[in-house]
Amino acid sequence: MSQSLPPPRFDDPAVFGRVAVLMGGTSAEREVSLDSGRNVLDALRSRGVDAFAVDGIPALVDAIRDGRVDRVFNILHGNRGGGEDGVLQGLLDALGVPYTGPGVLGSALTMDKIRTKQVWMAEGLPTPRFVRLAPGDDLVAAARSLGLPVFVKPSNEGSSVGVFRILEEADLRAAAEFAAGYRGELLMEQMVRGKEFTVAILGGVALPSIRIEPAGEWYDYHAKYVADDTQYICPGLDGEDESAIRRLALAAFVAAGCSGWGRVDVMRDEALGFQLIEINTAPGMTSHSLVPKAAAQVGVDYASLCWRVLEQTLGDDAGGARG
Template sequence: MKANKVAVLYGGMSAEREVSLRSGKAAYDALVRLGYDTALIDMDRDVAFKLREAGATVCFIALHGTYGEDGRIQGLLDIMGLPYTGSDFQANMISFDKLLSKEHFVKAGVPTPAYVVPVDNKMPFAKCVVKPCRQGSSVGIHIVDNEADYAAALEDAAKFDSKLMVEECITGKELTVSILNGEALPVIWIRPKKGVYDYESKYTKGMTEYVFETEMTDEHYKYVQKVALDAFNATGCSGYGRVDVIFDGTEGYVLEVNTLPGMTETSLLPKAAGKAGMTFDQMVEKMLEGAFKK
């Protein structure tokens, strides 16, 4: 393994560039500590040239959002014959598109909130979550309960994607389950201090509490882990990822699968791995090992 030249792909051209820069640097530092010959590569349109110039033999993908989580970089790496961390291009493409994901959840019997594709400004549910279909990190997402706000939310979300989806807003505990090498890691209860887990709450230190004491029964806890794994498998994912679930006390509703979760100081996959007894460096090495198991 250590004979490989590892290229950490980070940065990129999406709205989540700044977070990706932090994720990539954290992964790079870990790989260097582990003794790997490692290069940091800021992903742009010259990425194939940069990879060849660096002599990369495997890629650690620390990109978020468009061009990273939508399957495009994975498709390029497949053409180049370079192994890479995380899920393959098809699983990334499906998981990144919230509407495609929904269709796969429903087909596999994975519980998920009711949803529609908006055709006008008439609210389909009493309380709605408006989402651009192909964005991450809560970019462009709005929770609304009246038609004036709904119309404004649709207009704003359309700035981020021409394809929109509207979900029924489910009230309950916001939970996230990280997956690593086919295993569901400890569940985290997400408790944003301002009530909404938006971009600011995700990436501003101190804005959100991340609690391992979920106050669920053992039965419900294992059920939520199973629902998360089912969703992960339904979209064809492999290696690692993170699944967001709303638990209303009885049912766990899957919101989405994140194929390339963040690896910053506030990120949840590293927190869950730590709770499971792994150091950050051990987690990164497991991710890298998974690149050769597709």
């Protein structure tokens, strides 16, 4: 794929003013967000940016009221106190404070895996068959209607929180126990048999794909954030296959109303080909995270990546910039 990243637009860190690196919060992904946020903060400071840490949305509002924030690098993850569900974006739009990542529509839509898949289907983009499960719905009946194996996951969580891999009906017991105490909708999705990929999007450019090879049977929370034996091959494909997965990821990102930066997860089914799984609008930036690995493949180191993401808050063409 010939499309490449343009050079950075600015070299003076003073153009950013005071930058709040928003991390932590109260979602289920708090610890991952804190890890990402510390890394981003150190990277921006290493480039001379006047950046400071803010833990959670209420503290950010206080800092804005005090006149201490010119723009926000959002590295909150998740919803209900996270920063990926459109609530934060609407708040910052109303206050006229620029921020990184997609705006209200893209953030709210992609936080909901079910509605994202419905949009993709309407656009003719490939995604696995699924069933929407409201609280109290029969998981066994749903699994039988789809056919095993399936995954069961919350529609509005990330980082593999509450994900269950169902190979036989007996495996549904743990998922049913989780569902009994979970108030939101669940997504039951046909399991894709094939390789797992992710494609980072940065400023309208799809970066090289990454093929994920976990040591275990699947890419769960442990493989993502704890294990050191997960392999990441970048680029994940060659030739036209690599071009095709990048085109698909960018199309999926745009169809979901997203701009700026993010990450699109894709699997390659042995029979059906590429299948879209989900979008992350505030991707992890930990030592195990994938966007920095893809950026490095095109010569962009971690600090430069953070700079480029922050640049998107400057100018009318910036993804997620509303100020």
